[in-house]
Amino acid sequence: MVTFGTTPLRFTPSTMSVSLERISDFLSTVPLFRELDRAAVRGFAELTREQKFAKNAVIVSEGDPGDALYVVRSGEVKVLLIAEDGREVILDVLGIGDHFGELSLIDGRPRSAHVVATQPSGLLVLRRADFRRQVEQSPLVAWGLMVELSRRLRQADGTIGSLILLDVPGRVAKVLLEHAGPGEGAPLVKQLTHQTISQMIGASRETVSRAMAEFQEKGLISVQRRIVTIVDRTALIARSRPKL
Amino acid sequence: MVTFGTTPLRFTPSTMSVSLERISDFLSTVPLFRELDRAAVRGFAELTREQKFAKNAVIVSEGDPGDALYVVRSGEVKVLLIAEDGREVILDVLGIGDHFGELSLIDGRPRSAHVVATQPSGLLVLRRADFRRQVEQSPLVAWGLMVELSRRLRQADGTIGSLILLDVPGRVAKVLLEHAGPGEGAPLVKQLTHQTISQMIGASRETVSRAMAEFQEKGLISVQRRIVTIVDRTALIARSRPKL
DNA sequence: TGCATTATGTGATTCGAGTCACCGAGAATG
DNA sequence: CATTCTCGGTGACTCGAATCACATAATGCA
Numbered sequence: 001m002v003t004f005g006t007t008p009l010r011f012t013p014s015t016m017s018v019s020l021e022r023i024s025d026f027l028s029t030v031p032l033f034r035e036l037d038r039a040a041v042r043g044f045a046e047l048t049r050e051q052k053f054a055k056n057a058v059i060v061s062e063g064d065p066g067d068a069l070y071v072v073r074s075g076e077v078k079v080l081l082i083a084e085d086g087r088e089v090i091l092d093v094l095g096i097g098d099h100f101g102e103l104s105l106i107d108g109r110p111r112s113a114h115v116v117a118t119q120p121s122g123l124l125v126l127r128r129a130d131f132r133r134q135v136e137q138s139p140l141v142a143w144g145l146m147v148e149l150s151r152r153l154r155q156a157d158g159t160i161g162s163l164i165l166l167d168v169p170g171r172v173a174k175v176l177l178e179h180a181g182p183g184e185g186a187p188l189v190k191q192l193t194h195q196t197i198s199q200m201i202g203a204s205r206e207t208v209s210r211a212m213a214e215f216q217e218k219g220l221i222s223v224q225r226r227i228v229t230i231v232d233r234t235a236l237i238a239r240s241r242p243k244l
Numbered sequence: 245m246v247t248f249g250t251t252p253l254r255f256t257p258s259t260m261s262v263s264l265e266r267i268s269d270f271l272s273t274v275p276l277f278r279e280l281d282r283a284a285v286r287g288f289a290e291l292t293r294e295q296k297f298a299k300n301a302v303i304v305s306e307g308d309p310g311d312a313l314y315v316v317r318s319g320e321v322k323v324l325l326i327a328e329d330g331r332e333v334i335l336d337v338l339g340i341g342d343h344f345g346e347l348s349l350i351d352g353r354p355r356s357a358h359v360v361a362t363q364p365s366g367l368l369v370l371r372r373a374d375f376r377r378q379v380e381q382s383p384l385v386a387w388g389l390m391v392e393l394s395r396r397l398r399q400a401d402g403t404i405g406s407l408i409l410l411d412v413p414g415r416v417a418k419v420l421l422e423h424a425g426p427g428e429g430a431p432l433v434k435q436l437t438h439q440t441i442s443q444m445i446g447a448s449r450e451t452v453s454r455a456m457a458e459f460q461e462k463g464l465i466s467v468q469r470r471i472v473t474i475v476d477r478t479a480l481i482a483r484s485r486p487k488l
Numbered sequence: 489t490g491c492a493t494t495a496t497g498t499g500a501t502t503c504g505a506g507t508c509a510c511c512g513a514g515a516a517t518g
Numbered sequence: 519c520a521t522t523c524t525c526g527g528t529g530a531c532t533c534g535a536a537t538c539a540c541a542t543a544a545t546g547c548a
């Protein structure tokens with residue numbers, strides 16, 4: 001088994017075919033395709049293959065010539081950079097309905113990051129040529145893609161800002177808020193380990209642990225069986241701002 | 245005079261009209277429009293107004309409802325976040341041919357950052373509705389826009405990576421390399437003050453100063469009359485990598 | 489169910505880099 | 519061309535956070 005840094009990686013893709021109707025139904029829930037009519041969605045659905053990946057399987061590697069777009073149908077994947085010394089920076093954690101790989105598709109350059117399954121996952125794969133043809137025929141998809149890229153760019157700029165302006169507890173507060181469920185007192189959407197959080201915000205696992213202990217102690221969050229719930233959203237928001 | 249943080253800001257826009265031919269010629273050198281034929285470029289040119297801004301003039305403010313795209317025709321502007329405590333994070337420095345403001349144009353959300361002129365500048369302004377109509381008519385522009393957004397996203401992810409993985413001297417080395425002129429021994433493209441560099445990489449002015457002193461001492465760069473030249477590119481690249 | 493992982497909690501120590509406080513050198517401007 | 523500004527250089531001190539070193543608690547398989 002190959003290992004990159006601390007994560008053991010397995011290479012085990014496998015292809016299977018799934019009902020076209022199910023795929024169409026699923027795709028029409030994805031923001032990127034939501035504006036399209038049934039026929040157009042079906043057009044895309046016909047071009048996909050579903051590929052299954054085991055936990056820790058490498059889906060794409062930085063530097064690869066990328067020529068496919070992936071939509072997460074089940075499971076969870078992380079997008080990450082791996083430094084030469086093995087340290088990992090997690091740029092994003094993607095769940096059902098999220099997609100990745102469009103950058104290489106658009107500009108033809110190599111993949112800019114690794115993507116690894118954090119759970120057994122099923123991904124819909126769309127090849128470059130097929131995708132491009134569809135996009136050229138339907139401006140709606142092009143627009144949707146631009147909206148998605150804009151969202152990510154805003155998010156990335158926000159991340160750069162918080163890396164520079166916030167201390168570690170502030171950055172922890174920010175990730176917690178970003179992954180908060182909708183209502184008051186709802187638990188976080190995803191289960192994030194301290195390790196994962198630390199790799200998302202550029203901190204050590206220990207410091208994240210201490211920050212969360214502090215938040216718990218002060219009643220900002222509560223943790224039960226490793227499930228985090230935001231108790232005092234206002235205070236947490238205050239903690240996620242630069243100190244004056 | 246209003247001041248945000250340490251930068252004194254003046255609000256002094258003024259509009260003038262310029263020859264359509266000149267504008268067309270200029271626009272056709274901008275990557276975003278490069279693929280278009282003369283007629284299409286002219287279509288865009290007709291929709292622009294040139295606006296002049298004095299040094300330190302605020303062009304757009306974070307939170308504004310943005311409905312225009314700007315192309316830098318002359319001068320230089322910086323894209324920045326301003327924290328409540330006045331600290332500034334410089335996300336990008338844009339020169340002639342660069343453009344900004346497309347995010348709000350695409351997703352209709354408020355401006356995500358401030359843009360301030362660092363030099364007296366002339367900007368071509370394209371209003372949202374006009375731009376959108378043109379984009380819908382020419383898929384080439386849509387594609388070009390996606391290519392540009394991809395480039396920025398890759399750049400932003402790279403920045404996040406270096407903020408997390410590199411120490412301050414490493415990040416300084418990286419900016420220097422990114423602004424290096426093409427040939428060996430050519431000076432940097434832009435004149436960056438230590439202050440500016442420090443705000444781009446999230447460091448203090450003093451630490452940047454010390455890092456550059458070290459680089460000079462070790463013969464990696466040379467500085468004459470505040471103009472930086474890269475002497476030993478290889479060593480500088482080595483310094484811009486995570487240490488093992 | 490019991491053992492092997494994997495995740496978390498905490499102290500002690502070290503260190504990179506921020507902050508503060510100046511200094512001198514150039515540049516810009518009236 | 520003299521005087522402000524702005525920019526860059528450096529020492530001393532402080533502090534947040536990384537690191538190291540274990541201890542303990544959950545989890546998940548076999």
